[in-house]
Amino acid sequence: MKKRTLIVFAIFLSASVFLFNSFYKESKSIAIAKLNGEQMIHAKQAARGIEGFFEMWTRSLTYLSNIDQIVDIDTAGKRYLELFYDVNQDQIMSITRLDERGVIIYNFPSTSSLGIDISDQKHVRQLLQVHKPVISDVFKPLRDSIAMHVPIFRGGVFKGSIGVLINFESLTRRYFDAIKIGKTGYAWVVSRDGTQLYSPVPGHTGKSVFENARDFPSVIVMVNDMLKGHSGVTTYLFDRVGAREAKEARKYAVYMPVKVGDTFWSIVVATSEEDVFAGLVSVRKKLLVVICVLFIFGTVFSTLAAKGWFIVKEVEGRRKAEQRYHQLFEDASEGIVLLNDRGSIEAANESFVKRHGYTKEEIANMSFKDLATPETFKVFAEMNPRVLAGETLRFEAEQYHKGGHIVSFEVVLDLMRDDDGKRIVAFYRDVTERKQAESDKAQLRHELAHLAGVMAMNEISTSLAHEINQPLGAILNNASAAKLLVSRATDTPDDISEILADIIQDAKRAGDVIRKIRGMMANEEALFEPLDMNALIEETEKLFRNAVSMQNVSISLVLQPDLARVKGDRVRLQQVLVNLITNALESMQKKTTKILTIRSKMQAPGEVTVSISDSGIGINAAKKDDVFKPFYTTKKEGLGMGLRICKSIIEEHGGRIWAENNPDAGATFSFSLKTLPGESA
Amino acid sequence: MSIANAVIYIVEDDASFRKSMERLVRASGFEVAAFESADAFLKHPDIRRPACLLLDVQLPDIDGLELQQKLRERSSSLPIIFMTGHGTIPMSVQAMKKGAIDFLPKPFAAQDLHSAILKALERDVENRKQEIQVSKIQSLVATLTPREKEVLRWVITGKLNKQIAAALGTTEKTIKVHRSRIMHKTKVTSVAELVRLAEKVNIPAAI
Numbered sequence: 086m087k088k089r090t091l092i093v094f095a096i097f098l099s100a101s102v103f104l105f106n107s108f109y110k111e112s113k114s115i116a117i118a119k120l121n122g123e124q125m126i127h128a129k130q131a132a133r134g135i136e137g138f139f140e141m142w143t144r145s146l147t148y149l150s151n152i153d154q155i156v157d158i159d160t161a162g163k164r165y166l167e168l169f170y171d172v173n174q175d176q177i178m179s180i181t182r183l184d185e186r187g188v189i190i191y192n193f194p195s196t197s198s199l200g201i202d203i204s205d206q207k208h209v210r211q212l213l214q215v216h217k218p219v220i221s222d223v224f225k226p227l228r229d230s231i232a233m234h235v236p237i238f239r240g241g242v243f244k245g246s247i248g249v250l251i252n253f254e255s256l257t258r259r260y261f262d263a264i265k266i267g268k269t270g271y272a273w274v275v276s277r278d279g280t281q282l283y284s285p286v287p288g289h290t291g292k293s294v295f296e297n298a299r300d301f302p303s304v305i306v307m308v309n310d311m312l313k314g315h316s317g318v319t320t321y322l323f324d325r326v327g328a329r330e331a332k333e334a335r336k337y338a339v340y341m342p343v344k345v346g347d348t349f350w351s352i353v354v355a356t357s358e359e360d361v362f363a364g365l366v367s368v369r370k371k372l373l374v375v376i377c378v379l380f381i382f383g384t385v386f387s388t389l390a391a392k393g394w395f396i397v398k399e400v401e402g403r404r405k406a407e408q409r410y411h412q413l414f415e416d417a418s419e420g421i422v423l424l425n426d427r428g429s430i431e432a433a434n435e436s437f438v439k440r441h442g443y444t445k446e447e448i449a450n451m452s453f454k455d456l457a458t459p460e461t462f463k464v465f466a467e468m469n470p471r472v473l474a475g476e477t478l479r480f481e482a483e484q485y486h487k488g489g490h491i492v493s494f495e496v497v498l499d500l501m502r503d504d505d506g507k508r509i510v511a512f513y514r515d516v517t518e519r520k521q522a523e524s525d526k527a528q529l530r531h532e533l534a535h536l537a538g539v540m541a542m543n544e545i546s547t548s549l550a551h552e553i554n555q556p557l558g559a560i561l562n563n564a565s566a567a568k569l570l571v572s573r574a575t576d577t578p579d580d581i582s583e584i585l586a587d588i589i590q591d592a593k594r595a596g597d598v599i600r601k602i603r604g605m606m607a608n609e610e611a612l613f614e615p616l617d618m619n620a621l622i623e624e625t626e627k628l629f630r631n632a633v634s635m636q637n638v639s640i641s642l643v644l645q646p647d648l649a650r651v652k653g654d655r656v657r658l659q660q661v662l663v664n665l666i667t668n669a670l671e672s673m674q675k676k677t678t679k680i681l682t683i684r685s686k687m688q689a690p691g692e693v694t695v696s697i698s699d700s701g702i703g704i705n706a707a708k709k710d711d712v713f714k715p716f717y718t719t720k721k722e723g724l725g726m727g728l729r730i731c732k733s734i735i736e737e738h739g740g741r742i743w744a745e746n747n748p749d750a751g752a753t754f755s756f757s758l759k760t761l762p763g764e765s766a
Numbered sequence: 767m768s769i770a771n772a773v774i775y776i777v778e779d780d781a782s783f784r785k786s787m788e789r790l791v792r793a794s795g796f797e798v799a800a801f802e803s804a805d806a807f808l809k810h811p812d813i814r815r816p817a818c819l820l821l822d823v824q825l826p827d828i829d830g831l832e833l834q835q836k837l838r839e840r841s842s843s844l845p846i847i848f849m850t851g852h853g854t855i856p857m858s859v860q861a862m863k864k865g866a867i868d869f870l871p872k873p874f875a876a877q878d879l880h881s882a883i884l885k886a887l888e889r890d891v892e893n894r895k896q897e898i899q900v901s902k903i904q905s906l907v908a909t910l911t912p913r914e915k916e917v918l919r920w921v922i923t924g925k926l927n928k929q930i931a932a933a934l935g936t937t938e939k940t941i942k943v944h945r946s947r948i949m950h951k952t953k954v955t956s957v958a959e960l961v962r963l964a965e966k967v968n969i970p971a972a973i
Contacts (some may be wrong), residue, residue: 566793
């Protein structure tokens with residue numbers, strides 16, 4: 086989105102810059118053309134003015150040259166010239182009469198130069214040669230001036246000339262100074278040989294332009310064309326603007342020849358670029374404003390348009406994503422519920438609703454508190470602020486099903502933050518079954534533990550009873566025999582009979598006590614039912630999963646399929662398996678290789694044999710016959726009852742149990758049980 | 767035959783208890799023969815006089831129940847009284863089913879032992895009478911020819927001579943002759959007596 090905006094922005098920016106540039110260029114060239122047109126007019130005016138000026142002076146001097154008194158330069162002639170000077174003294178500085186050799190024969194107002202030969206002066210030399218009106222370059226004796234001479238003939242004979250020294254300042258003031266274009270536009274003039282007749286740059290007037298513009302080739306190029314008598318339009322670079330020093334700047338110039346006598350000057354009117362641009366500034370400003378406005382509108386419009394397009398796309402995308410998420414939400418096997426910060430249900434998925442037995446409509450008006458047991462709600466209430474602070478928490482929840490029973494869940498609480506504020510999303514995993522399985526397992530373990538205890542007590546009491554009953558029986562027998570013998574004898578003290586009677590009575594009492602204990606212990610009757618030993622083995626193995634994986638024991642079940650069922654007490658036979666597996670695991674505790682194999686097979690017809698093999702320390706060969714005896718143990722904390730109990734149980738089932746060492750390592754304990762009648766595989 | 771000259775066998779591995787048993791039984795007026803194992807007892811020659819066996823259930827070689835089984839296999843009718851240090855119910859049921867007279871959990875009263883012995887000896891006397899009778903009958907049956915034995919099996923079915931003759935493919939008269947010879951040889955006067963006699967020596971009826 087951002088990238089796209091940038092691209093659109095860039096496109097509009099470059100379009101605007103291009104537009105601005107072309108408009109500006111166009112305006113600039115228009116401005117330049119307009120400037121040059123204006124300059125040309127100025128130049129032409131100046132040129133025509135000067136041409137007219139000199140024509141006027143030529144006519145005036147020609148008139149004078151035809152006056153005899155002036156040809157003769159007599160008193161009257163001198164008087165004419167004085168008058169002429171007086172009338173024109175604002176324009177001329179002096180009036181001079183040269184003879185045919187170029188010697189001053191009259192000069193007014195100054196008379197000091199009389200008799201001076203000025204034939205060496207360029208224009209005079211020209212005059213003497215061509216006998217035509219001549220105009221000098223600009224002199225700088227005192228003030229800038231130009232000399233103009235018209236030849237004098239008498240009877241077709243050259244008799245010298247009549248000339249005036251024209252005040253060039255007045256001329257320039259009149260024709261050139263008037264040329265002002267903008268702040269920097271002005272005129273300058275070169276003579277036929279490149280002498281600068283007029284220049285606003287101080288010190289340039291009277292010097293060769295080639296000298297003055299030595300460092301500016303573009304000026305020289307223009308001047309060369311000017312000196313061919315051409316007119317034209319060009320640009321050049323120069324570092325002066327009139328009298329002031331300036332940065333080297335481009336100047337737009339027009340130039341044209343000015344016909345002066347039989348030669349010509351050339352006038353240049355030039356204006357600095359800055360003036361051109363100065364004229365353009367307002368245009369540029371307006372243009373810039375227009376372009377900017379266009380640009381802004383364009384950008385805004387296209388951004389809006391793009392935004393709109395993106396929004397449409399995004400809305401579409403979001404709708405699809407929403408649909409997908411909604412699907413995910415609804416189809417999730419986990420229950421998912423969205424709670425607001427007060428614990429009210431905002432949304433619940435199918436799974437959640439189903440697991441609680443409600444409908445969506447019913448659940449929509451409920452809150453967490455309505456569903457949770459008080460204990461669970463307490464936990465939730467404690468967790469609530471922490472979850473709202475951003476923690477992800479997990480707990481076990483018990484919730485009421487609509488039917489009233491309790492369902493167990495593992496719940497993960499997570500924070501969901503969006504524009505509308507904070508919500509809690511809770512994921513419910515139904516663990517009722519797992520809990521049930523756990524409790525079943527626990528129940529089974531409990532039963533087994535109880536049985537193990539009972540069996541152990543039973544075995545202990547049985548063994549004790551046997552050990553005690555034997556001597557007690559002997560005592561009783563002996564006492565009874567003695568009593569019989571005594572009763573037949575004649576002279577035996579009465580005390581003996583009494584003693585014997587007491588012995589008999591106490592022995593009987595002791596026997597009764599033991600019998601009572603035995604009776605108390607033996608109250609757990611075996612419950613015989615058809616059993617699948619494979620299923621029993623698998624079920625029992627599960628009880629050891631944790632222990633087995635913790636101790637790195639690899640356990641394998643090699644069970645014969647279609648094993649015939651046996652008649653047995655489920656719990657007691659499981660006790661046998663538990664005892665044998667426990668022993669096997671313990672025997673491998675210090676071994677690196679820990680392999681436990683439980684096998685079932687039909688070893689003989691009508692007989693199922695189960696064997697538990699380990700890779701443990703094995704059985705001490707010398708004690709091989711003792712392992713099933715009561716109080717036989719190799720463990721520090723052992724009672725020595727485990728195997729004894731196994732033997733009792735198996736024998737109670739009419740089966741056999743035996744132990745043997747494996748050829749490689751460890752021991753195998755096996756028992757066999759009769760199959761159910763009619764079942765033989 | 768009377769229990770006066772009876773002999774009481776005791777098989778008990780616990781020496782001390784065995785000795786006390788010997789004393790008590792002897793004091794009660796019986797003759798005693800005690801053995802420490804089943805094996806030793808089995809090697810003892812069978813004396814044809816009233817007797818009973820006081821047998822410990824737990825014995826080192828073969829246990830009491832197995833010895834009982836072995837004696838049955840030998841067709842011995844010797845009555846057995848079991849003694850046990852920790853008699854279990856299934857074990858006692860099994861023993862009683864197989865014909866044990868009693869099951870005495872140690873320690874037991876002299877009186878209980880005495881009445882069990884008397885009961886056993888009575889049983890033994892009875893058994894021996896039966897045995898004598900059976901052996902007498904057997905010796906009588908032994909005098910019958912194979913053909914007469916066959917006819918006997920038919921006669922005890924209660925069938926008529928004519929039917930028996932048809933079954934055996936002979937004449938009614940022949941059967942009649944066989945029948946009278948059988949009655950004579952076995953010293954009976956009625957078919958009913960003949961049936962009882964056949965039962966005692968396990969002669970099955972023909973059908």
